[in-house]
Amino acid sequence: MRAPPLERRARRVLPNDAAVARHDAAVYDLRRRRDAAAARVPDWEALREHARALKHYSLDHLDTLLLRFEKRALAAGADVHWAIDAAALCDIVGGLLEERGVHRVVKSKSMLTEECALNPSLARRGIEVVDTDLGERIVQLAGEPPSHIIVPAIHKSRAEIGALFHEKMGTPAGETDPERLTRLARRNLRQHFLQAEAGITGANFAIAETGSLVVVTNEGNADLGMSLPPLHVACLGIEKLIPTLEDLPTLLRLLARSATGQAQSAYTSLVTGPRPGGSLHIVLVDNGRSRLLADPTHRASLACIRCGACLNTCPVYRRAGGHSYAPPIPGPIGAVLAPARGAGPESDALPLASSLCGSCSAVCPVKIDLHEQLLAWRGEAPQMGLGEGTAIRLAALVLRHPTLYRRAGRWLRRAWPLLSRRWPGNPVSGWLRGRELPAHPGPSFEERMRQRGSSQ
Amino acid sequence: MSRSDREAILAAVRRGAPHRQPHPGAHRAPALGSGFESFATSLAEAGGLAHGPFAPADLAGCVANLARARADADHDADGDNERIVASHRAAELLGSEPGLLLETASPGTRPHDYANVRVAILSGEVGVAESGAVAVSGADTPERSLLVLSRHLILLLPAAEIAADLHRAFAALPDDTLAHHHLTWVCGPSKTADIEQTLVYGAHGPLTTDVVVFRGNCGHDPR
DSSP states (O other): OOOOOOHHHHHHSSSSSHHHHHHHHHHHHHHHHHHHHTTTTTTTHHHHHHHHHHHHHHHHHHHHHHHHHHHHHHTTEEEEESSSHHHHHHHHHOOOOOOOOOOOOEOOOOOHHTTTTTTHHHHHHHHHEESSSSSHHHHHHHOOSSSSSSSSTTTOOOHHHHHHHHHHOOOOOTOHHHHHHHHHHHHHHHHHHHHHSEEEOOOOOOEEETTEEEESSSSSHHHHHHSSSSSSEEEEEGGGESSOGGGGHHHHHHHHHHHSSSOOOOOOEEOOOOOOOOEEEEEEETTTTHHTTOOOTTTGGGGOOOOOOOHHHHHHHHHHGGGGSSSSHHHHHHHHHHHHHTTOOHHHHHGGGGOOOHHHHHHOOTOOHHHHHHHHHHHHHHOHHHHHHHHHHHHHHHOOOHHHHHHHHHHHHHHHHHHHHTTTTTTTTTTTOOOOOOOOSSSSSHHHHHHHHOOO | HHHHHHHHHHHHHHHHSSSSSSOOOOOOOOOOSSSSSHHHHHHHHHTTTTEEEEHHHHHHHHHHHHHHHHHOOOOOOOOSSSSSEEEEEHHHHHOOOOOOOOOOTTOOOGGGGGGGGEEEEOOSOOOTTTTTOEETTTTTTTTTHHHHHHSSEEEEEEEEESSSSHHHHHHHHHHGGSSSSSEEEEOSEEEETTTTTTOOOOOSSEEEEEEEEEOTTTSOOOO
């Protein structure tokens, strides 16, 4: 039996026990911080329930919220664009930048633009995009996708980052101190900020009532990107809409605590219309979201606020690493969203790589039933390999026919010593990695009854 | 391009949005501490420092000392520029303090002009005791590049404007808050832990964030 794709990739991504242990500890530390922060909020569970209900209300009224948002954003002086898929987003943003002769862009973290491969598309037009979140800059310089949605370079050691900065930014060789490396990156990126002709951001939420965007960062990079260049382009998925300003604090109180255990991130910026003398273009992106919205089994995954809590708690993510999943979003939420995007057979198989332990659902700030979603995708995706498919069909046949069942029981009991050994070609050797077959069950109930009958 | 995309997206969204779920109403958060002490504790956890609460007469002197101390202790700053820039409201609150050489941010200043500011002094609208965050409004800081370009940030906050939690803090904001281009909640200094989870302050924005809390209204209504 073939190892599932995630397991095969994981052995490459985190190649030895030490790498697994380091990644596991770093990620689980975030989970512990989240637990401590949640414990200090007396109304935590009520907040989660409120957030769930708010997001479900918003999805259920998304058409009217989108129209109201568009109206208010236009009234505030912004331009609003609609992109049905990734290609449309890239066309719109590329067009906006080209029309204005923009060649240098600073970008703050946006999983949507990763999903839509905006950077490579702009690069093809000769536009330089500099990712400015420190973690994103690190993976950009390394030519890799982010491996975590909140901490994109969590898989990299300080030594690797020091060597990368030395090679790409000319920083002193051998520098591995995180504080000095951060200062060096700050100095380098500050020049990019000051020279940029446009800033691209995502948005954590968009408020229909006021036409405002809500952008949350710890570094302040989005604020520099929005306040220095004359042009601000904000790209957001249509599921980011919420009705009113009054609905926002519930989600904000959950977001930072769930992500990093902070009570609040360093910068929470509400942007309404362009800055004085500047222009603001908002691109509302569908890219499969409306299809998911109309699917009652899976629409709940659209409520995700991208905090990363399900990654940090997931026993599979912690030991497999983000690059074992389908980019851009790893972990349980990634394994649920990837098959929804129809990203291919490897993505369709991601829901199989889960223990269905439910830890993800238990920490999700908007109470997405992630493990139920994973199970539902297993039922839908044509993801089973030839081996599993054949084995299950064979089992079904045997279970339907009592005679065959009895014979199969006898054969398997005889073959037991052979199966439990790791010989090349053993059909269950893939499963035996990390598992043991149970002890030989001895004679079957029927056999024992027959023996008893003959001895009496 | 986007005209047809707009109609197609809206049509598809309508199919999945049957308008059946009720709005859950407002969340009623239990009342927690809204005093200076809780605010100061939360801000310290976010890497910032709260000072006060000061009597109106002592505010300017304290801010002057603090601004000088932050500027002097920063040995890493590029060049020898020691600009201290205050927003219009902050400058009004501070009056003519002889120990403080202030520039007042004036309308028409380009955002890039704040690139070499050592200390920015701004007036905060509302503080949040549960997190240590302070709201800075576009009404006071039209060019908000000042907020993130300066190496050190000092926010002035009336003690009466500290709310217990974020729900109450949003409710306490002036009605016309979103009529301005931005409203920014600042919670401690700029920070990152992107390199091996080591917390570093001053990722892109200010290395330090101080909040100076004062009683009364300093002879000026910050609203």
